[in-house]
Amino acid sequence: MDLEAVRTFVAVADAGQFQEAAVELAVTQQAVSKRIAALERNLGVRLFTRTPRGAQLTIDGQAFLPHARELLRVADRAVASVRAGRRPLRVDVINSRGAASGLMRDFHRAHPEIDLDVMLLFEMDTAVAAIRSGALDASFRAVGVPGRPLPPDIESVRVVDEPLQLLTGPGHALAGARSVTVAQLTGHRIWMPGIVPGTEWAAYYDDLVAEFGLTIEATGPNFGSDALLDTVADTPALATFMGEHTRLVWPADHGLRRIPVTDPTPVYPHSLLWHRDNPHPALATLRAYLAGTAADHDGTGTWTPDWTPHWTTAP
Template identity: 65%
Template structure:
C-alpha cells in the first residue's frame, strides 16, 4: 500500500479540506486529490464525500482511518529503529567470560542509557564479515590478518596470560614462571582451534618460546577442561588474567603468573569506519579513556593492528 496515499488520507481527515491538507503536506491540492483517488481505486471504495463544508469521511473512510493511523505509526517505528542512535548498539564478544565482555559490562554501567545487544560469533573472520555487512556494529577480537577496506580496528586491551594448574601439578606452589621455564611443562589447549585468531595466537606463543602445546583431545568446553586440569599432576592450561572461571572447591586450581616477558593477548575493537551509530562513538571514546595495559616486559604477536588510541597497522611484537 502506498504510504504517501495513506498519509494524505489521514491529513485530509484531520484538516477537513483538501486545500488545507495540501498546505500541511507541502504539496499541491491536485497532488492530494490524485493520491486520494489512487488509494480509493486500490481499495475499491470511496473514502471521502465532498460537501460545502469540505471533505467528510464516508463510512468506509471512518473504518479505514484507525488502521491508516496504525500504518503510519508502524512506519515511524520502523524508521526510528534504524536511525543512528535509535536502536541498540549491536556488539560481538567471543565469550562472556573473557575480559572484553567485562569491559563492555563496565561501559554499560557507566552509560546505562545506551541500549546494547550483545552477540557471540565464532571467530574473527565471522566477526569481520558481520561488521562489514552491518549485521553487527562492533566486535572485540584479536585481529591476526589485514582488514578489508572500510573496516577499522584499534587495539584496546592487552590481557596478560596466566598458567592454570591443579593442586598436584609441579607448578602449583609457584607464584610466577618465565616462558623459558614453562617450556618444560606440557600445556593442554583443546579449544585452540586451528584457523582461529586464538589458535594463531597460541601457535605464535608456542613457537616464540618453545612451548609444548597440545591441542588434541575432544573439546567438551571450559568446565570439562577444568575437571581434567584439576586432577592432573602434569597437564596445565593457559587462561587470560581477567577470564572469569568458577570451579568446585575441591578442584583447588591455581593461577600462576608468567613473567619476563609476560605474554599478552591483544584484544581489539573492530568496526565499520562509516558506521554512524552515535553509541559507537561513545564506546570508542570510553575504551580510549581506559588506563593503558602493560607495556614493558611483555610479548605480543606481530599482527597488523596499531597500538591503543586509533586504527592503523604495523604493530610489532614487544619484549
C-alpha cells in the same frame, strides 16, 4: 499501497478539511485531492463525502481509518529501526566470559542509554564479513596475523592487552608458586583443547610455543570450560592458560590456582574492528570510551607476537 496517500487520508480525517490537511502536510490542496482520489481508486471505495462543512468520512472511510493509522505506525517504526542512532549497537565479543565481554559490560554501565546487541561469533572471517555487510558494527579480535590482512575498508585499533595466567589443580608441581616465569613452564604440559587451527588465537599460541619452547596440547574434544576445569583440577600433569580478565566459576573443592606468568608476561592483544564508513553514533562513543580506559602501555616485561599492531592514542 502508497503510504503518502494513506498519510494524507489520515490528515484529512483528523482535520475534516482538505485545505487544513494540505497546510499540515505542506502541499497544495490539489495534491491532497489527487492523493485521496488515487487511494479511493486503489481501494475501490469512496472514503469521504464533501459537504459545506468540509470532508466527512464515509462508512468505508470509518472502517479504513484505524487500519490506516496502524499502517503509519508500522512504517514509522520500520524507519526508526534503521535510522542512525536508533537501532542497537551490534558488537561481537567472541565469548561471554572473556575480556571483551567484560569491556562491554563496563561500557554498558557507563552508557546505559545506549542500546546494545551483544553477539558471539567464532570465526574472524565471519565477523569481518558481517562488519562489511552492515550486520555487525564492531568486533573484538587479535589482528595482524601473517597472511590474513584486514580488508582496506576495515579499521582496527588495539584496545586492551590481557596477561596470561597459568591455571593448575592443587596437585600440580607449580600449584604452590606465587608466580612463574615463562622459562619455568618448559617441560610442563599445557592443555588447551579450545585452540582451533586457522584462528587468530591459534596463531598467537603457535608463536608463543615457537618463541619459548613450551608444550601446548590441543588434543581431545572440546567439551567447554567446565570440562576443562574439571580435568585440570583432577590431573596433576596438566595445566592451562587463562586470560587474567576471563571470568570463570568452579566448585571450591576443585582447589584451582591462577598463577601470574612473568619474565616476560605473555599478553593477548585485543583490538576493536569496525567499518570505516559506519555512521552509528554509538560506535564513536564506544571507541572513545575504550581509548579512555586503555592503560599506559610501554610493553616492558611483556610479550606479544611480532605481528601485533602498535598501540595508538587515536580513538
